[in-house]
Amino acid sequence: MDCPVCKNAGLTREKLEQDLIAYACAQCGGRMIVANDYSHWLEKQQGTLPEKPFSDISLEIHDVEKAKFCPECSRLMVKYKVGHGLDFKIDRCGGCGGVWLDANEWEAMKDRNLHDEINSVFTAPWQAGVRQEQNSQTLDVLYSKKFGDQDYTKIKEIRSWLDAHPKRQAILHFLSDDSPYKA
Incomplete structure (x- = not known):
């Protein structure tokens, strides 16, 4: 050979x-x-x-x-x-x-x-995972540029906290409401 x-x-x-x-x-x-x-x-x-x-x-x-x-x-x-x-x-x-x-x-x-x-x-599943990994890395770079490194780090911390929170949906509704304190 x-x-x-x-x-x-x-x-x-x-x-x-x-x-x-x-x-x-x-x-x-x-x-x-x-x-x-x-x-x-x-x-x-x-x-x-x-x-x-x-x-x-x-x-x-x-x-x-x-x-x-x-x-x-x-x-x-x-x-x-x-x-x-x-x-x-x-x-x-x-x-x-x-x-x-x-x-x-x-x-x-x-x-x-x-x-x-x-x-x-x-295998197809492995290669799909590789593509997902690359997409995540690309988006990570784009978000870091969009928000700045320090803010993006804080956003990821908040997201991680929110994902694990038992009242996630209620918190999201509160955050997305323009006037959460109006009756």
């Missing part, structure tokens, strides 16, 4: 985890995980690990944006956003199901305990 990024560099077998072999490129640091190898590894796990919160690890991710062809079956690979605080895409072959991870992407996913959920990244 040749590297789909470097084109002429061969991939060598590498032990990625106990019972999981990947094919690595020494030039770009990318790795190919064969679908059956990953499935067998998952079967040996004791279920998926709980997702860990984002940590400020200092891994440099080299997310290669150009299209890749699968080193195993030569089909075009499709990019999927990982989300969950990770701002890169992983590549999956629609033919054989193999996955290409650019340099340090496995480590970043492992740091969040997402390495055992790679197959989930390719």
Whole structure:
């Protein structure tokens, strides 16, 4: 197998985890995980690990944006956003199901305990969640610009308090009434 990024560099077998072999490129640091190898590894796990919160690890991710062809079956690979605080895409072959991870992407996913959920990244519900996450981030930036950082922080505090309040509806009616003190 040749590297789909470097084109002429061969991939060598590498032990990625106990019972999981990947094919690595020494030039770009990318790795190919064969679908059956990953499935067998998952079967040996004791279920998926709980997702860990984002940590400020200092891994440099080299997310290669150009299209890749699968080193195993030569089909075009499709990019999927990982989300969950990770701002890169992983590549999956629609033919054989193999996955290409650019340099340090496995480590970043492992740091969040997402390495055992790679197959989930390719599902419609996961991708819908990624889009929702992006929409929320976009709206967060827009609201911060509209209200200013300090006011927006206060608004979010009030909203959080209001969402948990047992008399939420009554408070909302009071706030939306132009003259709540008129009889």
